[in-house]
Each structure stands twice: as C-alpha cells, then as structure tokens.
Amino acid sequence: MSFRARHLLGIEHLAPDEIRTILDLADRYVEFSRRTVKKSDALAGMTQINMFFENSTRTQASFELAGKRLGADVMNMSVAQSSVKKGETLIDTALTLNAMHPDLLVVRHHASGAVNLLAEKVNCAVLNAGDGRHEHPTQALLDALTIRRAKGRIQGLTVAICGDIQHSRVARSNLLLLGKMDNRVRLIGPPTLMPSGVAEFGCEVFDDMKAGLAGVDVVMMLRLQKERMDGGFIPSEREYFHRFGLDADKLAHAKEDAIVMHPGPMNRGVEIDGTIADDIQRSVIQEQVEMGVAVRMACIDLLAQNLRAERGRAAVEADV
Numbered sequence: 647m648s649f650r651a652r653h654l655l656g657i658e659h660l661a662p663d664e665i666r667t668i669l670d671l672a673d674r675y676v677e678f679s680r681r682t683v684k685k686s687d688a689l690a691g692m693t694q695i696n697m698f699f700e701n702s703t704r705t706q707a708s709f710e711l712a713g714k715r716l717g718a719d720v721m722n723m724s725v726a727q728s729s730v731k732k733g734e735t736l737i738d739t740a741l742t743l744n745a746m747h748p749d750l751l752v753v754r755h756h757a758s759g760a761v762n763l764l765a766e767k768v769n770c771a772v773l774n775a776g777d778g779r780h781e782h783p784t785q786a787l788l789d790a791l792t793i794r795r796a797k798g799r800i801q802g803l804t805v806a807i808c809g810d811i812q813h814s815r816v817a818r819s820n821l822l823l824l825g826k827m828d829n830r831v832r833l834i835g836p837p838t839l840m841p842s843g844v845a846e847f848g849c850e851v852f853d854d855m856k857a858g859l860a861g862v863d864v865v866m867m868l869r870l871q872k873e874r875m876d877g878g879f880i881p882s883e884r885e886y887f888h889r890f891g892l893d894a895d896k897l898a899h900a901k902e903d904a905i906v907m908h909p910g911p912m913n914r915g916v917e918i919d920g921t922i923a924d925d926i927q928r929s930v931i932q933e934q935v936e937m938g939v940a941v942r943m944a945c946i947d948l949l950a951q952n953l954r955a956e957r958g959r960a961a962v963e964a965d966v
C-alpha cells in the first residue's frame with residue numbers, strides 16, 4: 647500500500663502510485679457495493695462527521711453511504727441548523743466538533759483553502775469534499791475510475807474538459823490527476839470562462855467545440871456554475887447551448903467510442919442535451935455516481951488505516 651497521508655485535501659499532493667492504490671481498492675468496493683449485503687466492519691467504532699457548508703445532494707449522500715457501508719458511525723451536520731448561522735467561525739465549529747473525538751471529518755466549504763486550514767486545527771483525518779474553486783479530489787478520483795473501467799486504462803488518453811472551467815474545482819482536480827497519469831487534456835469553453843493561468847497546466851485551449859472535440863476519447867462536461875458568477879459571463883443560456891452545449895452534432899467529432907461524463911447536477915439544455923445525457927451507449931453519468939460511493943469508501947478506509955497506524959505508533963512511543 648502506498649497511500650500514507652493523514653488527510654486527503656487535493657489531487658495536488660498525490661503521487662501516481664497513491665492514485666493507483668486508491669483506484670485499485672475502489673474497484674473492490676464496486677463489487678462489494680453490488681452485493682445484497684453490503685456492510686463491512688473496517689471502520690467499526692470510528693466516527694465520521696460530514697460538514698457541508700455548501701448545498702450538496704449526491705456528494706453528501708455518497709459520503710454518508712460510504713461511511714455506513716464501512717461500519718462507521720456517521721453524523722451529518724446540517725449547516726442550516728448549525729451555529730455557523732449564528733456567526734460562529736469555521737475554525738470554532740471545527741474545534742467544537744474536534745472535542746467530540748471524530749476520527750474523520752468530511753468537509754465541503756465555499757471558500758478555497760478553507761479545508762486545508764481546518765486540517766491544521768484538528769487531530770483527526772480530514773477529507774476535502776470540495777472547497778470553493780480549488781479542489782474536489784474524490785470527484786477526480788471517481789472520474790478516473792469511471793474512465794479506467796470504460797477504457798481499460800487511465801493513461802495515454804485525450805480528454806476534453808468543456809464549459810465553465812473558471813469556476814470549477816472539478817476541472818482543476820481532473821486536470822491535475824489526468825496530467826499526473828500522462829493523459830492529454832484539452833480545455834474547451836468561452837474565453838470568459840477560461841482562467842487566465844491555464845497555459846501553465848500544459849493543456850491545449852479551444853473556444854470551438856467541434857475543433858476541440860476532434861478525436862478525443864473522453865468528453866467531460868461541466869455545469870455552468872451560476873452561483874459562482876457575479877456578472878455577464880455568457881450572453882444567454884440559449885446562445886451558450888448553441889455554441890458549447892454538447893449535442894449529437896458536436897459529439898460526432900469525438901472518437902466513435904468516446905464516453906460522455908458530467909459530475910452532476912446537470913443543466914439539461916444548457917451545457918448538455920438531455921438525449922445525449924440519457925444515451926447509455928455514450929453516457930457514463932450513472933456509472934460516475936456508482937463509482938463515487940466506491941472511491942469514497944476506498945479513501946475513507948485508507949485514511950482510517952493510516953490514522954490507526956499513527957495512533958498505534960504514538961501509543962508505543964508514549965510507552966517507552
């Protein structure tokens with residue numbers, strides 16, 4: 647096993663070997679989750695707290711199921727009812743929870759870097775479930791697992807990431823992961839939704855879908871993140887769909903066996919045509935959801951193993 651980290655904060659900190667370790671274990675959890683009885687005791691007696699400061703449906707459900715299938719006691723902290731609404735800071739909330747001895751904190755926050763900061767203040771394992779526009783490591787890992795299972799490999803592929811790159815932590819984590827695993831990445835989107843420093847990631851940039859999709863193996867669509875936009879980034883949704891929405895006509899430029907991905911939630915008719923999203927010959931969007939639970943199980947399991955080993959070493963040192 648080569649994954650020895652205390653926290654999972656971003657793809658940035660992972661080596662290719664660590665990524666492979668997570669994906670290999672996740673493959674086993676895919677089979678496990680397809681059984682009728684899907685309960686392990688890997689985390690029996692351990693406590694997992696999910697702190698979601700941003701709305702989430704699938705990611706929170708996925709982390710909750712993952713923890714429960716591993717036998718952890720899982721608590722969801724609903725921010726709507728929490729002291730955060732009364733003015734408490736993120737760090738105070740974290741310290742309060744830390745005093746209750748959780749073993750794992752799963753955190754989503756609207757500010758980039760908030761999860762890293764929190765990890766410095768607590769003595770349990772912290773898993774980043776998305777921080778601002780920064781990183782969403784488990785999304786990139788589940789996307790990698792989906793690609794590896796569909797294509798038989800996760801290197802030497804050409805992957806197009808399309809749409810609202812600027813506001814997307816999914817794009818950033820995927821870009822990092824796909825680069826580390828030696829894939830070619832193309833970013834396609836309007837210049838207004840393309841971050842300024844993209845060139846340093848070593849990817850090609852396009853503002854035309856047909857040119858950008860020519861010959862790609864994977865088409866990854868992104869949601870237009872309206873909640874992170876504060877001005878006129880696009881003329882209209884209709885116009886956006888016409889130029890950048892994935893439809894059969896544009897998809898025809900990709901390889902014949904190219905797969906279509908979307909992290910969800912989807913804006914049908916804005917970034918993707920509903921027929922393409924539902925086409926089980928091309929779309930792996932439902933597989934992504936399934937892989938999500940398995941990847942999160944693998945990450946939680948590995949972090950728990952590392953935490954137990956660390957505590958074991960500390961106990962031995964305290965003894966001598």
Ligand code: NCD
Pocket residue numbers: 704705776782785815816868869871909910911
């Ligand atoms: C993504 C996110 O929250 O960053 N969704 C998700 O995790 N399922 C992408 C998005 O919100 O568009």
